[in-house]
Amino acid sequence: MTDTPPEGYRPCVGLALFNAQGLVFIGRRANKSLREHVAPGHEWQMPQGGIDDAETSLQAATRELQEETNVTSVTLLAEAPGWLTYDLPVDIGKEAWKGRWRGQAQKWFAFRLTGPDSEIDIATPAGGHKAEFDAWRWERLDATPSLIIPFKQGVYREVAALFAPFAAA
Known part of the structure; x- marks a missing residue:
């Protein structure tokens, strides 16, 4: 991995996938029994995932998106500058990652979908x-912070501000 996240955080990527109308892809988390799903009604999020040891953050982003x-x-439209x-809430962190990480450090990327919506297949991923x-839908970028689990809302507000220029058709 070429870029180093802050100490104590799990290295991760986040992906804002925009359509031609400037809306972003959001998906509803399938496994609502996971410990980190502590706020009913906040199951929606943009794609995200861990960075493997041999990957750059951009490689992880394209892999996770697929x-x-x-x-x-x-x-590719943009990469967040940092x-x-x-x-994570302490009790969730102890259970989710056996206390190894205090939370996640995410490198965010903005992409524009250049293919048809029919390319999206959440049921049988690559x-x-x-x-x-x-479930999935297109949503206004500025609406995403209220749809995500509360402890991730600050990151989503930052993403909405960083990628606001792409939220126009």
């Missing part, structure tokens, strides 16, 4: 991965 949405027809972090989402 694994969670099946999408490969994209144009890491955006959030802390590479035989388990579906992360059980």
Whole structure:
């Protein structure tokens, strides 16, 4: 991995996938029994995932996008200038990652979908991965912070500000 996240945080990527109308892809988390789903009604999020040891953050971003949405027809619009972090509530962190990480440091990327909406397939993701989402829709970027789990809302407000220029058709 070429870029180093802040100490104590799990290295991760986040993906804002925009359509031609300037809306972003959001998916509803499929496994609502996971410990970190502590706020009913806040199950929606943009794709995200961990960075493997041999990957750059951009490689992880394109891999995660394909694994969670099946999408490969994209144009890179931007990369956030730094890491955006959030802390997990302590009890969740102890259980989720056995206390190894205090939260996640995310490198965010904005992509524009260049293929048809029909390319999106959350039910049978690429590479035989388990579906992360059980529903998806296009949403206004500035609406996403209120849809995500509360402890991630600060990151989503930062993402909405950083990528606001792409939220126009």
